[in-house]
Amino acid sequence: MKVIAVNAGSSSLKFQLLQMPEEIELASGIVERIGKSDAIFQMKFNGEKHKLVLEILNHKDAADIVIKNLLDYGVIKDLKEINGVGHRIVQGGETFKDSVLVTDEVIKQISDLSDLAPLHNPANVTGILSFKEVLNEVPHVAVFDTTFHQTMEPINYLYATPYEWYENHKVRKYGFHGTSHQYVSHRAAEILNNPKAKIVVAHIGNGASLSAVKDLKSVNTSMGLTPLDGLPMGTRSGAIDPAILGYIAKKENMSLEEVLEALNKKSGYLGVSGLSNDSRDLEEAIKQGHERAKLAIDLQVKSIVNYIAQYYVELGGLDAICFTAGIGENASDFREQIVEKLAPLGVILDKEANKLRGERLISTPESKVKVFIIPTNEEVMIARDVLRVGFQA
Ligand code: ADP
Numbered sequence: 001m002k003v004i005a006v007n008a009g010s011s012s013l014k015f016q017l018l019q020m021p022e023e024i025e026l027a028s029g030i031v032e033r034i035g036k037s038d039a040i041f042q043m044k045f046n047g048e049k050h051k052l053v054l055e056i057l058n059h060k061d062a063a064d065i066v067i068k069n070l071l072d073y074g075v076i077k078d079l080k081e082i083n084g085v086g087h088r089i090v091q092g093g094e095t096f097k098d099s100v101l102v103t104d105e106v107i108k109q110i111s112d113l114s115d116l117a118p119l120h121n122p123a124n125v126t127g128i129l130s131f132k133e134v135l136n137e138v139p140h141v142a143v144f145d146t147t148f149h150q151t152m153e154p155i156n157y158l159y160a161t162p163y164e165w166y167e168n169h170k171v172r173k174y175g176f177h178g179t180s181h182q183y184v185s186h187r188a189a190e191i192l193n194n195p196k197a198k199i200v201v202a203h204i205g206n207g208a209s210l211s212a213v214k215d216l217k218s219v220n221t222s223m224g225l226t227p228l229d230g231l232p233m234g235t236r237s238g239a240i241d242p243a244i245l246g247y248i249a250k251k252e253n254m255s256l257e258e259v260l261e262a263l264n265k266k267s268g269y270l271g272v273s274g275l276s277n278d279s280r281d282l283e284e285a286i287k288q289g290h291e292r293a294k295l296a297i298d299l300q301v302k303s304i305v306n307y308i309a310q311y312y313v314e315l316g317g318l319d320a321i322c323f324t325a326g327i328g329e330n331a332s333d334f335r336e337q338i339v340e341k342l343a344p345l346g347v348i349l350d351k352e353a354n355k356l357r358g359e360r361l362i363s364t365p366e367s368k369v370k371v372f373i374i375p376t377n378e379e380v381m382i383a384r385d386v387l388r389v390g391f392q393a
Pocket of ligand 1: 204206207279280325326327331
């Protein structure tokens with residue numbers, strides 16, 4: 001059967017069509033600049049890339065364009081070949097402890113969580129409604145970024161803020177990138193042949209978060225109420241003294257929203273280096289002796305090392321550390337910097353293996369903790385849940 005995984009943002013829509021249960025990617029792509037007359041549709045199919053620039057006014061048009069192109073390029077011959085749709089939803093709050101079949105009630109519940117994720121949940125709902133119009137006879141399943149972390153205990157999800165903030169407004173840590181943390185940690189447990197393994201997953205892309213996983217369950221994670229918490233990222237600051245918000249608002253005559261925008265969009269690699277949010281640009285600049293580019297990377301490396309050390313203690317030791325996502329999978333110097341700092345935990349990098357790509361062990365046989373590169377695959381996780389939840393008896 002064929003399943004389409006959809007990830008709808010405010011002005012973009014990513015999709016992947018998969019053959020299931022074989023987990024084979026048939027086609028994937030993205031619609032960008034939705035709402036503009038020069039929107040971009042891109043699709044990879046059969047090793048070829050296709051690109052169109054055209055007017056796409058809304059998400060419904062974007063869904064139509066995706067389906068039209070899947071038909072035009074012969075990826076599918078008939079709409080009926082698509083048996084299910086999986087939707088990536090950012091915030092499931094405490095409402096959703098697992099992926100769920102989409103009903104009108106579920107759509108309302110996802111909308112009701114918009115206060116917690118104002119940039120994401122409304123766009124996710126638009127994605128669901130658009131694809132439901134085009135593919136209304138097949139199961140649609142909502143897969144949340146947060147559900148994998150719903151196994152965290154209060155000691156790990158509560159902030160030490162007034163308790164009423166939690167009771168009345170659900171102020172707590174939720175964690176994100178859940179499908180990735182789940183996919184990678186479960187794969188590591190499979191490689192180790194140990195479902196009880198103690199694992200840290202370092203998902204380092206433009207957005208970045210770490211998780212501590214034991215018995216295949218998330219015990220702790222670095223992101224919080226929103227994805228701004230945790231380690232410094234491409235454009236996000238990560239955790240900072242919250243008093244900075246009021247101080248900078250006053251000094252720079254900015255509103256709270258503007259300060260938050262700067263912490264989300266102008267901080268991290270971009271903010272510290274003053275150059276770019278892309279790790280490849282910073283690596284180049286470091287070679288030319290750019291000190292702030294080095295500082296930007298060093299700040300993130302230090303934070304990652306601190307989280308791994310924290311999780312090592314929390315889990316009572318570690319069986320594996322897994323690197324994943326754009327930077328985690330590709331930046332070997334970056335991984336080397338992190339693992340070298342973990343020497344006090346008896347972690348030893350195999351420097352030659354670390355230069356390679358793809359799923360592999362990159363620690364030496366003597367290392368007390370195994371280190372892996374495990375490429376993430378959020379779309380496969382979503383498609384698996386469409387099968388598990390959308391077709392259960
Ligand atoms: P997101 O899904 O959060 O947008 P990704 O996981 O796709 O992020 O990661 C994007 C980042 O990965 C880019 O900003 C870039 O810095 C980094 N990246 C991608 N490829 C490489 C590479 N070959 N070497 C180093 N960094 C890379």
